[in-house]
Structure formats: C-alpha cells, structure tokens
Amino acid sequence: MSSDWSACPPHPQESLKDYVCRLRQQQNWTQAQLATAAGVHRQTIGKIEKGQTQRLNQRARNGLAFALSIPAEYLDALSQGKPITPVSSVKFCPQCWRPGQTPDPIWTDLRSHFCFACGTRLINQCAQCQQPILSLQFRFCPYCGKAYQSKAVSST
Secondary structure (H helix, E strand, O other): OOOOHHHOOOOOOOOHHHHHHHHHHHOOOOHHHHHHHHOOOHHHHHHHHOOOOOOOOHHHHHHHHHHHOOOHHHHHHHHHOOOOOOOOOOOEOOOOOOOOOOOOHHHHOOOOOEOOOOOOEOEOEOOOOOOEOOOOOOOEOOOOOOEOOOHHHHOO
C-alpha cells in the first residue's frame, strides 16, 4: 500500500462518488473501514458512493481527506464541480499537529501561512531534505526518514 495518495488526483470528468470509491478500493477497504478511518457514519460513505450526495460537511470532508491521504481541495472541487488544481504538498503546524490526528482545516487553506492557534509558521516540506510533504499519514519523511516534528514537540 502506497503512502503517497496525494499524488493520486481525480481523473478528468471523474465524479466524487467514483473518486472516493476508487481510492477506497485502492486501499482494499470496505465502506465500514473507510467510515471508521474518516470518523463518519458508514451510511455517509454509502450515500457518497451511490451518488446520492455531492455535499460534504466539514467533518466528512476533513475525515475523508485524512483517511485517504488526499488534499481536501480535491474533495471540494469534485463536490462543487470545479476543475482540480493539483496540490503539491500539505501544510501543518509543527507545534499543534499530533501524528494520527486530523490536521486543522485552517492549515489546508492555500492562503494560510501561520497557525491560527499558536502563530507558528506552517511547514510543507521536510526540514532535513526539503522535499514536499505529500501526506501526513506517517510522521516521518519518506525520503530521508527524519521525523516531521522534534521529539520535544511530538511528546507534549
């Protein structure tokens, strides 16, 4: 299983239901497993995959983006029928983010450069090798192996 699902943008003309279903199947997950990973009800995943809804509330949007390791902007574009703008990296606050925790939605805004909660500059690349951070599924850089946070920050 790949850790770089953010490199898997929606195909041209792909719908929200097809995209979510495709990514779920790539993970070899059932709808129930995806729902658990995303922190939403299984019926929500069923409605999305049946095409019964195009609207995602903030909880479903952020949960699906986190569980599938994709930028939330992809889900926004598909639900609103807008063209996909490829996202080259994800941003997070090195002070506030905890591994395994869904990133704060304000960090995903393209205009955000600082954490609203603590004022720390958001990072989107590894401090060691300068490679873009494509997923927060793991807490280590896949290129150099360095942790995205120092031990003092991640243990608090």
